[in-house]
Amino acid sequence: MRKLTKIAIAFIAIVSLNACTEDDEFTFTAKEDPTGLMFTSSAEGSYTLSPANGDNLAERFVWNAVDFGVQTPVNYELQGAASESFEAMTVVAQGTETNGAVTVTEMMEFAEEAGLDNDPTTAEPNTGTIYFRVRAYVGSDGGNVVDQYSNVISVNVNLPEQSEEEDEDLPKIYVTGNFLAASGYGTDWTATDGVPIAAEAEGNTVYEGFVYMNVDAPQFKILQTNENFDGNLGDAGDADGVYTGVLETPGVNAGTPDGTGGYYLVNVDTGALTYELTETTWGVIGNATPSGWDSDTDMTYDPDTQTWSVTLELTEQEATDNGFKFRANDAWDLNLGDTDADGSLEFAGDNIGVPEDGNYTITLDLSNPRQYRYSISRN
Template sequence: MKKLIKLGIALVAIISLNACTEDDGFTFIAKEDPDGLTFANTPSGSYTLTAANADNMAERFVWNAVDFGVQTPVSYELQGAATESFDNITVIPAGNSTNVAVTVSEMMDLAEEAGLDNDPTTAEPNTGIIYFRVRAYVGSNGGNVVDQFSDVISVTVNLPEQSEEEDEDLPKLYVVGNFLSASGYGTDWTATDGVPIAAEAEGNTAYEGFVYMNVDAPQFKILQTNENFDDNYGDAGETDGVYTGILESPGVNAGTPDGTGGYYLVNVDTDALTYELTETSWGVIGNATPTGWDSDTDMTYDSDTQTWSVTLDLTEQEATDNGFKFRANDAWDLNLGDTDADGSLEFAGDNIGVPEDGNYTITLDLSNPRQYKYSISKN
């Protein structure tokens, strides 16, 4: 995935507008921080757009006010298009404001209209140009209107290749047990409802994934497919619910280290015939958060969405030196950051920046093994 890092130079276009007087020209600017989040500063200066950040603000476009010489307030709208002719436009109303935010999702829609594709199995390009301009007008769009348009700004966008299809091919095991129904996964002891854990690649015998076991005394087994219980793994102990950390096929039903439920990181090695469960509770920490780097702000788990989330005030911070990270159990043993600034997470990854001060909802999604992601959305 491409890096999302700050644009070095704002986009500026000075326009001559002729509907009223020659003095009515205005400037169209894609403004730098702190007024808006700028996108990828790759050598081509392209914006990298990912579905993981669909709700995030991509850019705040800013322009100066236009004087039509009348008392009626001037209205503005930002128009986006897949072609420079603006035959088909996406309109983002700005009202009387001289700025408007464009989300990643809105840019992605324009990119797809322009024929871009992030499917690596097709021959379509995943990098191209989309276009923006500002319309200033007085009057009603349904009646008499006097309007002016800025010159057109072209923006290079990149849709990185999706990794989800590749992840479907990763070797997987499936955890089933008496917790599936209470934890929002499906029917207890049902192979097709098993919770996947994944290895990094074919031939790798080390599997990991997160499993919610919302019962008082969890018992489970590990399946080699989500179709049946053939050649399943259990614990090498003598009684159901035991936890020795040693696998045996078929073995007895395995349990958790202290016999209680929770949200567990599950590690399994089918070569060494070992397994390990680490109970986790997640929070955010960093100088972008109210408590800084001193303590975590706890997140809440939702079994319906299989995500952790928290709503809090954040301050503008620039990664990678500043920002925030995800941390388990108020300790640094398990922490997640975003090294590629693409919405995906890595253990011990880089800090995550915040584009501007405000109240945000942060969501952490650990449901897809080895494809952990997050979103940060301003309220």
């Protein structure tokens, strides 16, 4: 699903600060961080904020040191607010350093305070302005303190509307069986705990999704709803646990191709009455990873979160020519990338870039059928 685009945005403002004994020019600038930016920009001078990159750096603000003419360290506060009045402001960073970082999540919080909304079903706007400024001061709050403020920098932000695919409640059927309890889904052989697989649209008979079957000899059936077993589909074979790839109503309990458990991509065609299971294990591969494009770095599945993850060292790479992708079974038959740079994944999508060298945790979420997502966060 994804491209990560570096954006260089510079805001320059100059304000005179009156120090204790002399005027001191105080320049407040927002510069591109050396690590790059982890979100895309739909228009020059604005930020498009994606929740998938919430932990990543949005912007690093840099300002010059201020001389108050006293032998006391100067403290700085980078302040953010949803209103230019700063009546309700948040200190994003503070200390004696002359720079401060803002994450995507922090920017999104200011955007939400400003009334922005990424839900296309509401009348709220999804594009607006948030504000930043710097306070420089000596002394301690509550005592003798001398401070000055920079001018206010306005930042245009955009919360992208969810895609039609994400907004739409895709048509689903459900997989239930003897694996639900052992796999973290619920009670065995219940309709309500059935694992959903989805079609692309109404009227489409081809369903797809990933199902974890953590038992030695899985058996299952396909349900039309997650309310009851009416019209359930089973294998057309003559014994429970068989795998012929052909469905009938009601049929016997279906099994897996080799009769063992695992993490399966399940494809069902309710029109043709066929089904297919492909066991998968997932990893990441690419020139951003330690083993390059030669081999995968394996990921680990967590049934509690229903996600795959791995922590590893990555090198800076720019998509779409470089970066990394997700790959199943150490082969290219099933691979996922991010074509739209929106945190969502597509089969055979584009490479995913990395903003800077560092240690990262990558998470792959295949639990929502046909709406697969990932996140990458620097440790």
